[in-house]
Amino acid sequence: MVCDACQKKVGRIATQDVWKSGSRNTVESGGKKLNENKLLSGKSSRYSPYTTKFNKCKLCKSTIHQPGSAYCQGCAYKLGICGMCGVKILETKNYRQSAV
Incomplete structure (x- = not known):
């Protein structure tokens, strides 16, 4: 759970985007290069x-x-706080949460 301000600080996952026009992993958009060594680049x-x-x-x-x-x-x-900065996001007063 992160707030809107910390959303851009969150790391990206290693999986590729689902193909669609404008996605980052297509050759046309310039996001994916052909025959490149990922370790070096x-x-x-x-x-x-x-x-x-x-x-x-x-x-x-x-x-x-x-x-x-x-x-x-x-x-x-x-x-009910942001995991990065600690800002209150959600009011948990009426929630029924376990003590574990």
């Missing part, structure tokens, strides 16, 4: 799970796997 700051230092949740101290986040998914959902 990729960004220098690639994601590596072995060298990345993961943050801990501010509330429950569990490991967070989203870079830039301060709260884990469970704590953010329970409190």
